[in-house]
Amino acid sequence: MAEVALERVAKRFGDVQAVAELSLTVGAGELLVLLGASGAGKTTTLRLVAGLERLDAGTVRIAGRDVSRAAPAERDVAFVFQQYSLYPHYSVYDNLAFPLRSPLRRMAEDAIRRRVGEIAETLRIAHKLDSRATQLSGGEMQRVAIGRALVREPACFLMDEPLSSLDAKLREDLRIELKRIQRELGATILYVTHDQIEAMTLGDRIGVLEAGRLIQVGTPRELYERPASVVVARRLGSPPINLLPAALVGQIVPAAATLGVRPEDIRIGTVGLPARVAAVEALGAETVVALDIAGTLLHALISGEADLVPGAGVHLELPRERLIAFDGAGRRVVGAESLPA
Amino acid sequence: MRIGPPAARVGRQVPLAGAGPARPALAGRLRARGLSDPLLAWLFIGPTILLLLAINIFPLLWTIWLSFTNYRANRPNETVEWVGLRNYQRILTSEDIWHTLQVTAHFVCWSIFFQVVIGLGLALLINRQFKGSGFWTTLILLPMMLSPAVVGTFWTYLFQPQAGIFNYIVNFFIGAGDFTMIGDVRLAPWAIVLVDTWMWAPYVMLICLAGLRSIPDYIYEAAEVDRAGPVRTFFSITLPMVLPFLMLAVLFRAIENFKMFDLVVELTSGGPGSTTEVASINLKREAFEKWRTGFSSAFAIILFVTVFGAANIYVKLLNRVKAR
Structure with a gap:
């Protein structure tokens, strides 16, 4: 070969x-x-x-x-x-x-x-x-x-x-x-x-x-x-990566215009960003939860079953080290994940 | 073909297009008058069946009956005698008839051979889709669109012994000075092959072209990557895939040429002597010049059975090729 x-x-x-x-x-x-x-x-x-x-x-x-x-x-x-x-x-x-x-x-x-x-x-x-x-x-x-x-x-x-x-x-x-x-x-x-x-x-x-x-x-x-x-x-991952305006999360990375977070990295809990559950899709081994943050829709992937009902208010944690920052032109801001939290 | 009463459901399936409550369709209105579905079906196909019977089935049956008699159409008042198989016996032992069949076989075989070779060749060339290929296709198809009588007439001019340009050109190249195409006993049979090929090779091309266009490009690309050369590609992809189409063209052309009449009458009228007297010309002479109606009916039946039988065997073969 x-x-x-x-x-x-x-x-x-x-x-x-x-x-x-x-x-x-x-x-x-x-x-x-x-x-x-x-x-x-x-x-x-x-x-x-x-x-x-x-x-x-x-x-x-x-x-x-x-x-x-x-x-x-x-x-x-x-x-x-x-x-x-x-x-x-x-x-x-x-x-x-x-x-x-x-x-x-x-x-x-x-x-x-x-x-x-x-x-x-x-x-x-x-x-x-x-x-x-x-x-x-x-x-x-x-x-x-x-x-x-x-x-x-x-x-x-x-x-x-x-x-x-x-x-x-x-x-x-x-x-x-x-x-x-x-x-x-x-x-x-x-x-x-x-x-x-x-x-x-x-x-x-x-x-x-x-x-x-x-x-x-x-x-x-x-x-x-x-x-x-x-x-x-966006090409890789299913459900696809969530993209949200950086302003929504707070300026973590200076040059970032958009922040990407993979569905499996989102943690639903009692602290963090307030959101509303829009839909719950149970797939058996895992559950896809659609979440609404001030009009922006996010998908979270949770292993096992989720104890959530549409309309419920929840809080989201987006781990900083897992966030991917993109600039205004859509290019990744290199080194963003190593910035201090 | 089976002609029988169509299944009863045909009547029910008649679409009631535009059948509103105000104006029901024909079938609906007839049914409302108490006509049953099978009766309706018969009513619809009846005229067609009558027409078929009158102009196809009846003449065929009558010809079969005539072929066993000594009937002569120019003497309608004479008593008609039943002669049994004597007409058939006479035909099959007649040297004239065998000669005629030989001439027909020569014409059919060679004209189809050349039409296949040239038609397929042209199709392969045109299929390359070069600039202006549409124009050339139209140009090549022109002879096929002419009437055989017209083609016969102007080829007679081209073959004309003194002033014909065809003879002139051949003379120019071989320098013989007295070359003539349709006056020569050896060449006249080839003259009709030549003209028929000129006229109908485009038809074979057209059908082959349809076959070639149906072969997807990626099969050729696969062969190219698989390192098959042009010859191997032709014999292992192009020819097998175009073969059913080519065979269909041969079938159509063979049936047509077996009953060839008009073109040959215009060109040579069967001459010189009887060297180009194909079966249908002989048949016409027997029937309408010598008025041997019974005899020629028997000949017509023999020709019909031959073509019909050969075509049926051929279609079976064609289906087997297509099934591969």
Whole structure:
């Protein structure tokens, strides 16, 4: 497995700057997730690495080799598409064997059979090898699509929302499986998603894209606890981070315009900011409480059941060391959490 | 096709559009007069069935009956004799008829071969969506929109032995000086193949284009990343996915060309000699020049059964290809 490096990559479609000045390195054996809203440039970035789109500017290096002008076939990458991009008139076996039968490879049919067998075993589709691609369920099709990428042992894998067309249960199963396979193979994967749970659970690191720009790269923990901006803060966490005007809490940090507090950090008690309970949603293991502070709605996440009724007056404690301060432009005020309380 | 009384619920499903209390719809008003649903259904489809019977079913049955007689349409007052299978026997042992069928087979096979190759080729080119591809598509489709009589007439001019530009151009390149297309026994069959291909290859292109446009881009992109070259991509993706469409085009063209008449009459009238006398021209001569109505009826039935049988087998094959 190899390292993938993008340097000041740019791509424009007509009037739309899809990707701008994007620099990013995916380490060998790393799973890096590109996270962003639709239209943020995630898929375009992936397609630029694959060579399915031509770069306007910048360079793409795979395993240290400049492949900016190389055709997709020369880049030794494998791509898993959002749609089940199987060859519909082929059996599962032939679909999996397709990349191995490339004339660039000249692999013996014996070796192909062994390799396809291994991968089918790993993805638990061995019993489906003789089925036609069109006879499979959605989950099976996407396994085959992932399998077709895995058989190749390419320099890196590019995955464009491979799980988004599956139902929730299957998505979870395949997510866990994908992570296991990635660890086993030590595969370099650039993975695109708009699903924050997928990003948090799969990614060794996450890159957040916004309007074609990479705004922050880091481990899931870093991004969650020290987001570079309001955009990143809002992208991760469910229920989402609470943002309230700094004036409401009192000037804790001089430059702060907005304060962010994660729902699980809010403590409901008898001292602190007065608030009113707006709604209580019991989820079993935890409870989401909607709170109204002078017209601003906050969500608090409490473990277990909460003894609250809508309309009740309560007091909130916002632990200072957990507050994230943002300036007027939405950027995080660095070092705010270390200020004395 | 099964023609039977439609299920009773058809009558009930008649939408009562605009059926307010003031002005009930036709079905509603008829029902109010005590007509039952099946009767209503028959009332609605009756005229169509009558029309079908009068202009399709009756002539077919009558032709079948005539094919067992010695009836001659130009002598309506003579007694008509039942001759059993003699007409069929005569046809199947007639060298003329076999020659005619050979000419038809040559025409059908080669014209379809060229139309498939050229039609698919054009479709692949046009599908690249270059600048002005819409204009070129329209231009290529023009021959198909002309009347066969018109096409036959102006190709006759192009093939004209003394002044025809086609012969002139060929002469210019091969330098023979006496080249002629439709006057030559060896070349005349190819002349009709050429004109039919010129006229109908665009049709095959159009249908193939529909097939090509139905293949999603990401399958090609997957193949590109999977390192399949253009040849492999064509044979493992494009061709299999376009095949059902191509087969449908072949079916339509084969049926049409099997009964080819107008274009050949305009171009060669079956000549020189009988080298381009396709089955339908022979049939027309037997029926309306020699007035052997019984004989030609039998020939028509044989042709009909052949096309019908072949088309049915072909459709089964097509369905199997589509099911893959």
